[in-house]
Amino acid sequence: MTDTTRHKVIFDTDPGVDDALALYYLIRHPQVDLLGVTTVFGNAPVALTTRNARFLLREWGHGAPVHAGASGPLTPDMPPEAFPTHIHGENGLGDHPVDLDPTDDPDDAAQFLIDMIRLHPGQIRVLAVGRMTNLARAVQMAPDIAGLVRDVVIMGGAFRVPGNITPAAEANIWGDPLAADIVFGAAWRVVAVPLDLTTRTFMDRSTLNDLGARGGPGMRLVADLSQNYVRFYQAAGYDGMLVHDAAAAVCLTDPDLFTLTTGEVRVLSDGMALGLTLMNPADRQGPMGAWQGRPRQFAALEGQPQAILDRIAQVCTG
Template sequence: MDKVIFDTDPGVDDALALYYLLRHPGIGLIGVTTVFGNAPVAVTTRNARFLLREWGADVPVHAGAAGPITPDMPPEFFPAHIHGENGLGDHPIDMPVTEVADEAAQYLVDTIRAHPGQIRILAVGRMTNLARALQIDPGIAGLVRDVVLMGGAFREPGNITPAAEANIWGDPLAADIVFGAAWPVVAVPLDLTTRTFLDRRQLDRLARDGGPGMRLVADLSQGYVRFYQGVGYDGMLVHDATAAVYLTDPDLFTTVAGQVRVLSDGIAMGLTLMNPADRQGPAGAWEGRPAQQATLDGDPQAILDRIARICTG
């Protein structure tokens, strides 16, 4: 069973990804680390604890970064119009928001050191916790089995600016550090996730067939669905759950490899640029960077089917 740490900012689609991880028989979720993003970190931490409690999962939650390491970032924009004021679609939550200690980066270092070669990291928010863990102890990169992240837009336009996907844009320097470390990274970007669309009828069927756990996901997703209806979809994109499926079923994805840089200032801040492995030319800013992977294609229907099977099985 794979040992997985889930780095997350719940967030509605984060909730579906978390439920998938908990339900999958091949995943041993050993820890959750939280970061700012869809809401402030105290809220995302409360949300992770609430979801785990509701699903009866005894998994420790470690709060992390409250803001980016990228200097001179614009003020943080929390997308309440997408994820609700409480981050979970304004679904009632009977758990208060409290102050949290910033411990996720050190937790990552300690856990990776305790399980060399075994830890898989799924990161579906800002990459700040991972970057700060590397700053504490760069040697952990050689001890991680792999890092799968939801983030980036390599050939498609971004979803927060024309250049940038939200997770990368929120802390572009952190993302550049993560892509440049000597651990294997697979990015699951908008190029694929914008084609993994769970329509309303499918969501209703999952809620009907999946029992109380999946009904909670469907209930807290209703505001998310209304947002997507406003932009022409009758359902919701499942960005983070798509990345979760890569952990268990990489055969459903098509990857390309190359060095990746992330721009951290200017009009294209947050742009993910890949230098393909077969490109011949000056090294320049790519010098010494490892080749990483991005899933620019895949089988969206098979990915959705896998989510449905695990979450209702």
């Protein structure tokens, strides 16, 4: 029988400043068993995101294994993408000093996902906050895992609001839209935490600094490496930072703070709307067409931003 009070989590990530806060939240949460971290390209090249994940886990005294994953998208003919160094720094962690060198790890994240899901049937919860490439490859390699995973929670999509990399698309989806379409189309439960909600989940600078002061060395590291991220938002007129990935982590542990909309989801993988997430909502179903045969998935279009921030603060400083 599955113990629903515990969360066996694999964190699929591309650290990444807001990824670091999400990882710290998972490590600190008393009901989360972090079984492993899989890395993907996105906020930085995969060699750096893998190095960054290892650095953070070491600094926080956690022994979860790190498995490197995809270095590029499944989507053919993707337009060139520059890594967002203006947001996450040249090293992916806000240019905070990192005393580990990148290594040339084997690309085994998808196989690690398959192995762990099969080892713990009905128990694994995957939290994916980067490109969905590792997940898509895993379910392509082993379609049976869709019926064995407990659920998949992702940070991604922009369903009823503009995107943050193009008017149509959120960055994680845009970076590999074919992979996202595969993930939404697999026979597992997917809950997306999209820009519709995360762009309303804003941690102001004074709160971040207060958490860093109260939360001990671990939270101090998060606050320190987030300073360039805050400066990026300051240039846009905001004194603080959006906590996209940590909001998705809270959705995994505290779903009562989120309101879900359900329907079949497709992702466009070409044209000017590349990366657009489109839901055929269950409460006002249109003709099925391209949604025919797709499973109904979930998107947290609404929620309680202040309660989400309070939960992050409670876990990360408790």
